[in-house]
Amino acid sequence: MIRHTLPKTQRLRSYQTIRQLYQSGATGFIYPFRYSYLTEPTEADKGTQPRAEIMVAISKKKIPLAIHRNRRRRQIKEAYRRNKHIVFDALHNHKLRLSFIITYIGDETVTWQVLEKKIVLLLHDIVNRLESG
RNA sequence: AAUCUGUCGUGUGCUGUCGCUCCCGGAUGAACAUCCGGGGGAGGAAAGUCGGGACAACACAGAGCGCCAUGCUUCCUAACGGGAAGGUGCUUCGAUCAUCGAAGUAACAGAGAGUGCCACAGAAAACAACCGCCACGCCUUUGGUGUGGUAAGGGUGAAAACGUGAGGUAAGAGCUCACGCUGUGUGGUGGUGACAUCACAGAGGGGUAAACCUCAUGGGUUGCAAGGCCAUGUAUACCGGGGCUGCCGGCUUUUGCCGGCAUAAGGGUUGCUCGCCCAAUCCCGGAGGGUAGGCUGCAAGAGGCACGGAGUGAUCCGUGACCCCAGAUAAAUGACAGCACCGGAGGGGAAACCCAAUGGAACAGAAUCCUGCUUACAGCGACAGACCGCCG
Numbered sequence: 001m002i003r004h005t006l007p008k009t010q011r012l013r014s015y016q017t018i019r020q021l022y023q024s025g026a027t028g029f030i031y032p033f034r035y036s037y038l039t040e041p042t043e044a045d046k047g048t049q050p051r052a053e054i055m056v057a058i059s060k061k062k063i064p065l066a067i068h069r070n071r072r073r074r075q076i077k078e079a080y081r082r083n084k085h086i087v088f089d090a091l092h093n094h095k096l097r098l099s100f101i102i103t104y105i106g107d108e109t110v111t112w113q114v115l116e117k118k119i120v121l122l123l124h125d126i127v128n129r130l131e132s133g
Numbered sequence: 134a135a136u137c138u139g140u141c142g143u144g145u146g147c148u149g150u151c152g153c154u155c156c157c158g159g160a161u162g163a164a165c166a167u168c169c170g171g172g173g174g175a176g177g178a179a180a181g182u183c184g185g186g187a188c189a190a191c192a193c194a195g196a197g198c199g200c201c202a203u204g205c206u207u208c209c210u211a212a213c214g215g216g217a218a219g220g221u222g223c224u225u226c227g228a229u230c231a232u233c234g235a236a237g238u239a240a241c242a243g244a245g246a247g248u249g250c251c252a253c254a255g256a257a258a259a260c261a262a263c264c265g266c267c268a269c270g271c272c273u274u275u276g277g278u279g280u281g282g283u284a285a286g287g288g289u290g291a292a293a294a295c296g297u298g299a300g301g302u303a304a305g306a307g308c309u310c311a312c313g314c315u316g317u318g319u320g321g322u323g324g325u326g327a328c329a330u331c332a333c334a335g336a337g338g339g340g341u342a343a344a345c346c347u348c349a350u351g352g353g354u355u356g357c358a359a360g361g362c363c364a365u366g367u368a369u370a371c372c373g374g375g376g377c378u379g380c381c382g383g384c385u386u387u388u389g390c391c392g393g394c395a396u397a398a399g400g401g402u403u404g405c406u407c408g409c410c411c412a413a414u415c416c417c418g419g420a421g422g423g424u425a426g427g428c429u430g431c432a433a434g435a436g437g438c439a440c441g442g443a444g445u446g447a448u449c450c451g452u453g454a455c456c457c458c459a460g461a462u463a464a465a466u467g468a469c470a471g472c473a474c475c476g477g478a479g480g481g482g483a484a485a486c487c488c489a490a491u492g493g494a495a496c497a498g499a500a501u502c503c504u505g506c507u508u509a510c511a512g513c514g515a516c517a518g519a520c521c522g523c524c525g
Contacts, residue, residue, distance in 0.1 A: 005152065009166085011463085018463070055463060066180095067498050071467090074153095078468045081152065101463095112469075 006081040012055035017099050025101070026129070030122045032106025032115075037126060039096045052087055052098040054080060062107055072104060075112055079119040086123040090130050100126070 012018065017038075025036035056076045058069045080102075091098055102122070 007153080008465095057463080065497075070464095070498060074467055075469095078152075081468090 004081050004084065006054075006077060006084075010051065010053060012053040012099055012101065017053070018055065018101070021099060021101055025099075028122075028125055028129070030118060030125060032104060032110055033118060033122055034103045034105055035100055035122060035126070036103075037098060037100035039098050039130065052084065052091060052100070054099075055101045056104065057101055058104045062105065068108060072108075075115055076102060076104060076119070079116040080123075082116070083120050083123055086120065087127055090127045094130060096130065098126075098130075 021036050021038055025038045027034065027036040029035075054077075056073045058072055060069070063069045063072060087098065090096075
C-alpha cells in the first residue's frame, strides 16, 4: 500500500530530461490533456528503484492569469497524487522508471470532478501502453 | 433614511480528510534519504516594471562636442520625476461699493538670439491695403481709371498689429496729450523665498518651446540571469588570413633567446573626437565542442505599533526585556468537503416568528530588498459632497 504523497523527488526537475521528453518522448492525448513520457529500466546493481517523475505544463495562451494557472496546476497535481497508485503498481511489476509531462490544453471552465476522471483515464492509458510494450 | 460620487481604512474565519516547502530537535542510516515532534509560510496592490535608492561588478588623467532627464518657491526625505506648505495664472461658484472668500486646475524658466509653423476663412497670419477714406494725374466727368498716402470704419477668423477721450491731419495713425491696461529696468518697503506693493524711467511688432532651440541644474555603464565559491570541462586546442618592426646592450659559432628605448596595424578609455594608456602567451574570420548541477548572494530593517514631545504640515526626535520578520527555483504557501457570511425561490404558523433549495463571495500570486507613483478591485466601516423627499 503506497502513500499518496508527492514530494520533490517525484517531480520532474532536470532540464536535460525535459528536453529529452520533448524531443523523443512517446506522446498521447486525452482531452483536456496531452502527455509525453519516457521509460528506462531499473538496474539493481546501481541500486535504482522504480519511480515516476511528473511535470505539469499549462499554456499561457489558454489561461492568461498567473493565479489561475497556479490553481489549475495544483488541481492537476492533486488529481495525480490521489490516483498515482494506478501507474506505480505497473512500474513495480515491470521494474521501470518513468518520466512524464502533462500539458493542460483545456480552458478555465473544466471542473474539478471532470479533471480527476480524465486524469484517471490518462494514467490507465499510460499503463496499457507500458503493458503492451 | 435610501441612492450615487469622492477620499481614507479594512479586504474572510473555523472544522475535517489528504498533501507541499523551509527551519529547529530527535531516531534509523556509510551516504542520498526516510520517519516522528515542534515552529514559520503571499498582497494592498505581490501587478505595471514607470521614477528614486541600497547592494554588486566593470570602468574612470584631462578637455571638447553630443545625448537624456528635470524646470514657480521653501521645506521633507537616503533619494526622486514623490510628498507637504505656500506663491502666481486660468476656470467655476458665492458674497460685495472697490474687493474678498471657497473649490478645481497648470511641463508654471525664456517668444529682448535665431529658425520653423499658424488648418478653413480672409486682401493679409507678420516687410499686412479687398472694400472704404484722402491727395494728385488721366478719360468718354452724378462716374470710371492709374499712382501714392492711410490701419479710423466694414468684412474674415480661435487670433488682425494696446483701450477710451481729446488734440492733430488732405485723410489718418501713440503722431502728441490725459486717464487706463500690459511687459521691462532701477530703487524703496514687507517676506527665508516664489512674490506682493509703492515710486520713477522707458516701451507697446500676435500666438506657438509636450516645434527646433536658448538658459539653468543633474546624469559613468550594466543589473541578483549582478557577483562570489565548489564541481565539471578544453585550451597557449584546430583551419585560413593579418601582424610578428627598428635601434642599442648582454649571451651564443649561427639560427635564436633575454632586457631597454622608439614606432603602432590593432585594442582599451562603455555615445563620439582629441588626448592618454596597453602590446606578440597578439588581432580578425571560419568550423567545431563544452556548460547550463550545487552552495552563496538571500531575508532584522531608511521595519511596524503604542505612548510622549517638536512642527500649520510632509516629517523628525525620544522611550518601550511591545510586535513582526516567506525564501520557492519547470517555482512551495494547497486540494476537496462542511459550517459561519450575503441572498432569499419556497415551506410552516393565527401572529410574532421559524425552517430553508439553487446561487453568490472582488482584484489578484512573492522571485535581491526598500521607497514612491500608476493601474485593478466585491463586501463592510468612517468622513465629505450631490440629488430626492419632508410623514419616515
